[in-house]
Amino acid sequence: MRVTQDGRTAGSAPQWTSMVLDTLARHRVPVTFFLVGAQVRRHADVVRDRLAGHEAGNHVEREFPDDPVGHSRRTVVDVRPGTIVLGHDVGAARRLVALRCLPDMIGGLRARGYTFVTVSALLGAGVPDTPTR
Structure with missing residues (x-):
């Protein structure tokens, strides 16, 4: 399974990015962060030296789910x-x-x-993509 993190912040809301990084480290979960370059430059201290074991990709604008709790529960199911x-x-x-x-x-x-695993690790494993609802 790949978990990606929309890091458009990295951080326009750096407190959330730090909390995500702390949670992932505590649970030893590697992810692929999709970062917006301007935000990374503005808040480099948030991610500096914290992406070991993770990957970074380029982010474009997206919409958020309206119900984050329901979205998390649906993800597990x-x-x-x-x-x-x-x-x-x-x-x-x-x-x-x-x-x-x-x-x-x-x-x-x-x-x-x-x-x-990160996106690259899963793609290298040859597991076919399945879109998340």
Whole structure:
């Protein structure tokens, strides 16, 4: 399973990015961050020396899910081998609920037998892509 992190912040809301990095480190989950270059330059201190074991890709503008808690729960139920899960670490404080659900989502997916790898590792493994709903 690939987990990607929408790091359009990296950080326009650097407090969320730091919390995501801390959670991923605590659970030993590698992800591929999709970063916006201007934000990385503006807040380089947030990600500097914290991306070891992760990957970084280029980010373009996207919309957020309207229901972050429901989205996290649906992810655990709906995920299939090869799924790419995109997480967001930017937005209003109400989105913090999604970040607080991250450990439960990781635990729920591990309980279902999933392991976490970066996008490149999964693509190298030849696992076919399955879109996340």
